[in-house]
Amino acid sequence: MERIIGIDLGTTNSCVAVVEGGTPQVIPNKGGYKTTPSVVAITESGRRLVGQMAKRQAITNAEHTVYASKRLIGRTWDSSEVRHCIETCPYKIVQGPHDDARIKLRGKEYSLPEISSIILQEMKLIAEEFLGEAPDKAVVTVPAYFNDNQRTATKDAGRIAGLDIVRIINEPTTAALAYGYGRDLDSTVAIYDLGGGTFDISILDIFDGVFDVLSTAGDTFLGGEDFDARIIEHLAFEFAREHRIDLRNDEMALQRLRDAAEKAKIELSSMDETEISLPFIHSKDDGEALHLQTTLSREKFEELTIDLVQRTLKICEATLQESGLTVDDIDDVILVGGMTRMPRIQKEVKDYFGAAPSKQVHPDEAVALGAAIQGAALVEGSDDVLLLDVTPHNMGIMVHGGGFEVLIEANSTIPTSHSHIFTTVRDNQTSVKIVVLQGDNDQAEKNELLGEFVLSGLRRAPAGEVEIDVTFEISADGIVSVHATDLETGKEQSITVSATSGLTEEEIEDMIAENEDYLVELKHGEELEDQRARVRKAIREIEKLIDQDSDGDEIVAQLQQRATSAIAEARDYLESRDSDALQTAGDKLEKVLQSVRAAVHSA
């Protein structure tokens, strides 16, 4: 049976879900947890670690452990986000060949889609163990405010992991699906999603199984990490005041601070005060050890972060306005994302919307559940659920003088298309360059570049005479394509906008191959381990038996001889990677073992 799984690829945690027999459910990982940390590490021996395993070894392997990579995906090298991460992240960020950022781990440069692909691969594995077969299609969620480059990069990550991402949908929208699925609702809801890295707000109309997104907005650089950062700053500042040492320059110390900050933040959701104790956080040049020991109150924490909370409310305000509604039109507010467990956030949201937020959905699981619901709806072609999603940003082209002409407005329901007729601006102009952009600024250069192409061979004519039709189309799966047609000659040019995910087609194919190689290698390694174990076990047992005396028995002595040489031979292969030789050695040893057993028994 065809199946489409749902994956919430989060900044801090990822989650996978599936609809089984009409019921959406989250699939727990091997450790029994329903979410898996979005952390990837490369060990000294070149092995990839993902999730809890990667997170656990982060302190001792900080430089080769990547977390929060979602903040970097689809960003250009000189973007402020990349700048910011270079300053604050313990792993090494280098410039990629396409003006993108790459992460250098154990001497190898990884693109961000590759890092994400490793997480997706893990989620795929979790689903495979549960379903008994490897899923090859998925609906993956991204923050509503992700732009097209970020979405394309996420899609590429899927390809590298061998997953066809049939839909990229917006996180708050899927949360709404989880909220409204199977309920007969007629209401307008707001989804407030504050996760580890991003804030999203969406307003939806739900009626008769249709989920219509009215407007959506957000900030892709505002989340739990920023709350942690405030605590880290605070602790580092106090420490510096006392000891004149900036702990943030010490990778190991910084990693410990980071862990302690998150832990404190979480504890303060249920307690008024928390103890922070980091012994031996730094050793001075003279060998003296320094410890960090302090308490943090909820009040202080709220004071340190209140501006972040207010920033989210400002965005809510703008979104409401955009949808032409007021807080009174909102029937229900739904909180999603781990950060919404912070009591102050719940209070501020309640005060703003004038009603207590709904507790209907699980803040960590709703997004993945909704993605699975959408996946199932696609496969079944069912009448129960229809999602009317929107495009979050204005899309358009650069016009004469560097202006930005919007062709598809933000919050348009997709699929959608729009066309506009442009004319030449110079006499005898024979070609026109179409620069496709996405963003909310009037000036072209301040927006995100999605792609560009040239329409040439226009008739020589006075300015303004030749007309060019430019049509934008966003398909139901969110793919943007642009066609330009010279209305005189019918000559046309078109692009599917996907060129700027940071990877070329060739690179992606190489990465797919490399990933497959890695998996084969990993599998081979596991096989070798099994074979080695078998050889070792046989050797142990034979040795146990032939150690017993031979009693001068001719046959036994001969057997001992044979066994010793077989063992010596097998030992030669034990360290090799020659699977055939190990197999033969194992077979041989087991035969010898049988003979030895027989001899011992008959003796």
Added chain:
Amino acid sequence: MSDLDENLAPAPASDVDPRSLKTSPTAEEYFILSRLDGAITIGQLCKISGLGAEKTLQCIENLHRHGLIHLPGTSESPSANSSPPSAAANSESDASKSSNTDELADSIRDRFPGDFTNFAFDEELLEQQVELEIDFKRELLFVHQQLDQIDYYQLLGVDRDARRRRLRRAYFPMSKRYHPDRFYKKITGDFEPIIQNIFERVTAAYQTLSDRNKRAEYDAALERGRASHASLRGSTPASRRSESRENIMGDRKRNMAFKVLVQRGDKAFDKGRVALALKEYRKAFGLRPDAELALRVARRLLDEQVHLDDGISFARMAHKIDPDSPQAVALIGALYEEKGGLDDALYHYELALESAPGDPELTARISRLKQALHS
């Protein structure tokens, strides 16, 4: 005998015209219909109708079957329960849903000026092998071809003073009907852009009418349009041009596919994988019967002396498209000659000479062939 609940109070269906039915109701049925007001119950009716209980029940059943009355609590409001539908409940609600969608289909047809039964459907499109019901295919063509003939209010089937709630109730079922996601697993062929087009228009209607400013603008444009007897379509440039764009888009996709297939064919040919190449060319040809392509392929097969029979069939395709051109016929001749079919070659050369009298190359070939045949 009858399982009608005596306590139900049937109501006449205002949206069905009895005259439109295939088998018209009997006078007795009409009489019963005229007694119904949604308040009187079946039990009461049996007592007062003067027809006797049995006959009365029979009439009610027939009226219901014709869709002339609504029985509260039967197929209406199927999803009133708020628990998630179980597998068993599902099939039940599916049945009632399908009657809902039939109602929707009828209602949508009524919004357009055309006569559905005598509509000039594009037969070729209707026959295209796709995974859509024939009635739905008809509906799509019917709606799509008339999109520009009605205004947004008519399209959504709402009054001029409809507010947000009413608009939503009108739009949501329509969005479900035409959203491309609903056809994700289906092969929809050339209906794909049609479905998307309808969805986009319905959505534009909803979004325009739900936004105060946009609606005011639209209403003003509508008034101007009425005054000048101009069209009543949407006011945006996109919708003004949507029809021609739709055509361009279909062609565009086809052209692109054609080019890709030809390129693939060329590549395969270059690598010596001729059979594969021919397959790609044939697919391309299926998309667009292009004489030039057929000639080029035939010529190349001749030059490289491989798959001559295929060469002949490609040259014939070219000939079919452009019967007056001597090139294709001459090429068929040359291919036969290469194969050793001298009679056939001669025949085709002579045929070609008829459309290109005095062509020295052809004349030379003919005399050479004649000599060879005589000796």
